[in-house]
Amino acid sequence: MIEKFYRRMIDGLPSAVIVADGNLKAVFANEKFRQLFPSAKRRGSLGSFFCCAEDTARCGSSGCSRDCTAREAFEDCIYSGTDVQRRVYLKVKTAEGTRDVSFSLDVKPLGDNMYMGVIDDAYELEIARELATAKNIQQRLLPAGNWAAGHSYSYMYIPCREIGGDLPDVYSIGDSAFGMIADVSGKGISAGMLSAFVKAAYDKTEFSPAQAIRSLCLKFNELNLDERHYVTVAAVRIDGDSITYSMAGHNVPILFKTAGGITRMTLNSPPVSNWFENPTYFEDTLAYSRGDILVLLTDGVTESRNSRGEMFGSERAIKTLSVSRTADEFIKNLQRNLKEFCGGKFDDDITAIAFDLGQDKLNSAKRRGA
Numbered sequence: 001m002i003e004k005f006y007r008r009m010i011d012g013l014p015s016a017v018i019v020a021d022g023n024l025k026a027v028f029a030n031e032k033f034r035q036l037f038p039s040a041k042r043r044g045s046l047g048s049f050f051c052c053a054e055d056t057a058r059c060g061s062s063g064c065s066r067d068c069t070a071r072e073a074f075e076d077c078i079y080s081g082t083d084v085q086r087r088v089y090l091k092v093k094t095a096e097g098t099r100d101v102s103f104s105l106d107v108k109p110l111g112d113n114m115y116m117g118v119i120d121d122a123y124e125l126e127i128a129r130e131l132a133t134a135k136n137i138q139q140r141l142l143p144a145g146n147w148a149a150g151h152s153y154s155y156m157y158i159p160c161r162e163i164g165g166d167l168p169d170v171y172s173i174g175d176s177a178f179g180m181i182a183d184v185s186g187k188g189i190s191a192g193m194l195s196a197f198v199k200a201a202y203d204k205t206e207f208s209p210a211q212a213i214r215s216l217c218l219k220f221n222e223l224n225l226d227e228r229h230y231v232t233v234a235a236v237r238i239d240g241d242s243i244t245y246s247m248a249g250h251n252v253p254i255l256f257k258t259a260g261g262i263t264r265m266t267l268n269s270p271p272v273s274n275w276f277e278n279p280t281y282f283e284d285t286l287a288y289s290r291g292d293i294l295v296l297l298t299d300g301v302t303e304s305r306n307s308r309g310e311m312f313g314s315e316r317a318i319k320t321l322s323v324s325r326t327a328d329e330f331i332k333n334l335q336r337n338l339k340e341f342c343g344g345k346f347d348d349d350i351t352a353i354a355f356d357l358g359q360d361k362l363n364s365a366k367r368r369g370a
Contacts, residue, residue, distance in 0.1 A: 016119040018049055019110070020074055027114075036119070037092070046071055050090055070105060070117075077107040077115050085120075099132055135162045138192055141199050143170045146328075148177035151238055151355050154328040156335050158350040165191025166298050166351035167198050173207065177238040179353050180212075181296040183250065185230050187349070197223070198231055209235035209246035210283035217248070217272045217279055230273035234296050238355065243294060246283040248272050251297050251314075256321045258291040290358035293327055300348035301334070306341050316341070327354035 010017045016033040020026045026049040029037075037050060050070055073086035088105045091098055104120040138159075146152055149172040157168055165184035172178065180202060184194040201219040206212040213233050220231065232250040236243055245253055249271030255263040269281045288294070297317060304312040320337050324330035331354050338350060 010116065018046075018117045020046060020115050020117065022078055022113040022115070024071065024074055024078075033119070046074065050092060073105050073107045074115055074117065077109060081109055083108050132162070134189070134192060135159075138163055138196070141167070141196065143168060145170075148172045148179075148355075149175055149238070151177045151357055152327060153177075153179070153353060153355045154326075154331040155353040156331050156350065158335075158346060160300075160346045160349055161188045163189055163192030164349040164351075165195050166300065166349040167195045168296075168351050168353050169199065169202070170353065171204055173205070175240070176207070177355070178204070178209075178236065179238070179294075179296055179355065180209075180233065180235045181250070181298060181351060181353055183232045183298040183300070183349070183351070185228065191349075194229065194231065198233075207237065208283060209237055209244060210281040213246055213248050213269075213272065213281045214279070217281075220272050221274050225274065227273065227275060230271040230275070232271045232299075236294065236296070238288075238294070238357065241358075242285050242287050243357075244283055244285045246281055248281060251299055251302060254295045254297070254314075254318065254321065255286065255288060256293040256295070256318075258289060262318055262321075288357050292357045293321065293324070293330060294355040294357055295321060295327075295330065296353045298349065298351040300346065300350045301338065301352055303348065304338055304342050304346060304350065307343060312338060312341050327356045330354045 010019070011030045013030060014032065016036050017030045018026055018033055019028040024046055026044060026046050029049055047068075069086050069088045070090060073084050073088065077084040083106065085104065085106045087102065089100070089102050092101055106118045106120055108116050108118070110116050142157055143155060146154060148170050153170055155168045155170070157164070157166060159166070165187055167180075167182040167184070169180045170178065182195065182198045184191045184198065198216065201216055203212050203215045206215060213235055216231075216233065231248070233248040234245070234250040234253055235247070236245045236253060243255070245265050245267065247265075247268050249268065252268070253265045255265065257263065263286065265284070265286060267282055267284050270276060270279055295317075301317060302312060302314045316337065317334065320333050321330050324333050331352060334352060338346075
């Protein structure tokens with residue numbers, strides 16, 4: 001009866017509320033709480049209600065329980081018999097994976113050995129949840145496969161925040177493979193929204209990389225953003241024996257020749273922006289040989305810095321490429337070298353695409369296993 005009374009009393013409250021007994025067993029959470037923690041159990045430990053990423057079956061006896069600020073708040077309220085407020089820091093499980101959350105928890109004694117925890121800043125949790133959802137959506141915008149019109153490819157995408165402003169894309173039109181890599185100014189939510197715009201606005205029916213970039217620029221100008229917002233782009237079309245490429249203020253693509261040597265595709269035009277009324281974007285064509293590797297990078301790769309302030313630079317990227325037999329091996333080596341160089345911490349989004357040119361699936365698999 002007592003539990004039913006509390007349930008009716010708090011279920012309609014606008015704040016997120018959880019009720020636990022004197023043994024620190026959660027007995028009820030209202031609808032608002034379940035919106036913030038949709039995987040919460042109906043009854044059980046505090047950890048299972050808060051969707052704790054640790055072993056919830058051992059909640060209260062595991063090593064992490066000693067440092068659990070949510071548990072500490074309830075314990076202090078039980079022992080003192082007075083209101084207790086704590087800043088809670090938890091690692092929780094969500095449908096999108098594990099994430100860190102922080103919120104203010106106000107625990108009050110209700111009587112009858114019951115204690116009510118109220119999350120005062122649920123808005124922050126809602127923002128965190130929305131960010132996790134946005135991150136999941138952005139991940140779904142990334143290339144889904146590893147094969148395009150006779151060329152295997154591999155890529156990496158490491159956002160420095162929950163949501164990134166880089167965009168890698170690979171697709172096919174007939175017998176031609178296309179690669180596009182974009183880098184939006186800024187970081188975080190606004191950059192992520194702008195990269196989603198680029199994904200939607202970039203014309204995948206256009207055969208000419210230069211015309212596709214120009215079309216993107218015209219659509220970008222319709223947004224009427226200020227001059228602080230811009231997008232750098234590198235776009236390539238890979239045909240049977242040639243690469244047609246165009247750029248808009250972006251790092252130059254790199255072609256590693258199996259016969260030896262590196263070719264930098266030095267052709268450039270201004271970024272996609274409103275800086276110019278009628279910008280012109282150029283394109284050029286370069287021959288390749290079977291087995292060459294084509295690489296597109298964002299400046300997050302070349303401008304990553306270590307603890308001494310040194311940049312990773314294009315030369316380290318080229319050195320990594322020169323000792324890699326395949327596109328997939330290059331991406332793995334590059335990711336490992338960047339993490340070692342920067343200590344695993346990045347100040348910008350890290351994105352790269354690499355193509356094995358002219359490799360059928362059987363030969364590409366043999367090269368990986370060689």
